[in-house]
Amino acid sequence: MRTVDAVALIVGIVIGAGIFRTPSLVAANVGSGVEIILVWVIGGLVSLIGALCYAELVSTFPNTGGDYYFLRLAFGKRIAFLFAWARMTVIQTGSIALLAFIFGDYASQIYSLGKFSAVIYAASVVLFLTAINIAGIRKGTETQKLLTVVEVLGLALVIVVGFFFVPEAEFSILPDSHPSSDNSMGLAMVFVLLTFGGWNEAAYISAEMRFGQRSVVKALMMSIVLITVIYLLVNLALLNALGQVGMSGSDAVAVDLMRLAFGKWGVLMISALVAISALASANATIFTGARSNYAMGRDFAGFKLIGDWKVKNSVPVNAFLLQGVISLILIGMGLFTRSGFETMVEYTAPVFWFFLLLVGLSLFILRRKEPEAIRPFRVPFFPLLPIGFCMTSLYLLYSSIVYTSWGAFLGIAVLGLGLLLQFINPSLLEDIGNGSE
Template sequence: MKTDSNPALEPQAKPRPALSMTDAIAVIVGIVIGAGIFRTPSMVAANTESGTMFLVAWIVGGVISLIGALCYAELTTTFPNTGGDYHFLTRAFGKRLAFLFAWSRMSVIQTGSIALLSFIVGDYLSQMYSIGDFSSVIYAGMVVVVLTGINIVGITFGAGTQKLLTILEVLGILSIVVAGFFFAPAQVVPSVTAGETPTTSLGLAMVFVLLTFGGWNEAAYISAELKSGKRGMVKVLILSIFIITTVYLLICFAYLKVLGLTQMAQSDAVAGDLMRATFGESGMYLIGILVAIAALTSANATIFTGARTNYALGRDFAVFSMLGKWNSKTSSPVNAFMVQGAISLALIGLGFLTRNGFETIVEYTAPVFWFFLLMVGIALFVLRRKEPERERPFRVPWYPVLPLVFCLTSAYLLYSSVVYTGLGALVGIGVLFAGVLLLLALPAIDKIRQAKKV
């Protein structure tokens, strides 16, 4: 497909290795350990029959995430590029599918995640200090504007902010773990009430577990900016998954110890209930601050990586050429950040209009996200066949079994994200279809651009 690449873009500055391993781990851990761990454990508890199964579900989630990380380790070390998934899809399937991915990431996946996390911050801040009827939306919009501005200032400032937020987030979560293990009285709550046969679904529980683990694949977008090079990325991915799984197991065990499985399943704010049992009502205020920090951490990391795909889109398609400009002074794609921020603000507006912002944006992003994650898994098989002579510093062990497990898991979650969601999923799929129409119109747009140049 002819994309009318713009030669004027070629001499511009390009991404350079500027991130340490600590920076990269902070980005990944910051994205994954977000507000989900304060919401989804109750849903997992409601779909597991015992405390043991509850904990095993989280261990399995860590194992599946590790398998996915190993697949990404091969792709990122073999094809390191700021475009991440976009670059892998381009090499495997060509620019048509890669265009649809970049379009979806810009309009659905990444911007939807930013809006979702901003809503979480807005909801908690408005409970602690209301500034009017629309305080949640105002706070959410401020999150997008401020964090986008921080990342525009430069990679050093953005990465430094990410490390600080991640440290605060992990310390806050560990404080919940300490409270649960050493301060709160353990409650003996039966997993199943006598005479009752609860309806459980381990498969549905895994949907929520893997949703909470989501985000580790963002490492692909910083592979070209890692100082330690290709081998360093393997360590970054494995260490990140290990840290995330350990933290999740600790906090889930604390929930189980204090609340028990039944009370957890009935809780709408499981972390808040744990802190209330430990410190009274003041504990709820503390958890509000912690959730806000967790969401800010994930939002900042998501903004940081999301603009990298928009930059790659601008480099390859002339119609989006304004996105493909890299600012050498700040070492960041400024235009890509600004467009991403504008779309995120628009989605915050959409969530406000539906009066159900968080749930609407979750439904909006999920099917599109899992579809393209499945395609990346398939791309590993395709690239093994298309480029067998390419040097691969790291190869997925037990190939093709582990990549196949990754693909089957992604396919199941794609199915679940359509079956278990509502109108928001249809809107997200509709936006993806709009990208298909735009793709078909690109040749005509290119002709008009060429005519104007003449």
């Protein structure tokens, strides 16, 4: 895989439909237009710090298993198994279902398939993209590059419309007349950092990079900078067109922007754009998710079936199939909840940030356990930057529990089930590989 493929993959995962929803939530929780831009800049900087930490790990220990492999080296196979279980049943599959629901919601605005239109679209996306990726790595990456190009061009359209096709809104850089609470800035940062989430997926393709481990570092840095610039331009365009009051009072800022500029056709245009954004992110998430499932099957006897790699197509077919089945089950939950998207956010967030915290801690542990390992890249200002990364992950773990409801506890319960399985059936942890692939 070339650097341009990795950049397309990371950008495709990170820039999803969230950027079309979170700007209004951020605007509602800060005091001025300047603070809106400030929190997005901070979000980019925090993500860059996290990416620097990951850059050391992926360049020193390149492996198809990504986070799974780092955790195994640092904490042992029990924690590695628990992470692989969580990724298979909660983190990755929940993210796939979440993105599929976004696609379904917006595709339904273009053409409704009836009462369960969103669920039908969501299930169809999982089936289609899983089939595309099973067809082979080249088809998967080519699809991703195409979807990411369309996605970024669509965001460029929002930026151009916000600056040049609507009258400038009257907004002030001074505090809003309705001051926010003491904790509002922290809540705004939660939304921002969640919108930046996904850059760590580069770890799962580190072993497939064509020009060595330092190309992973290059891909991470290029991706974060590009994403930050795009997010800043989107928010500046929205501020220019709608102002802070207009942004904070909107449930769909991009839809309101396009309606203001082009009416009904603008709404249809942005609905298609958001659907494509979700499609791009879902494709990248499916692509990387199967690789940690493959690593789990490669190392643990109880999951040997998903550890089969098809050399002909260069893909873990069984891992893709299992991931697709679990994602479809989670999508089925959307039939019984008021909002499939919100349920999946609650379901995945606490488990995700818990393991991201452990990955940050593994950087310290592996510096001590593997002092002689060749490190093509070392995170600068050690240990200050890794400490900041760990503290940020801990804060988001706390926030993902405090600000959500039953979905979070369901995800935690599924994680607990994986822990219970280790004690009920110890043979699941029997090694059949060493994770060195």
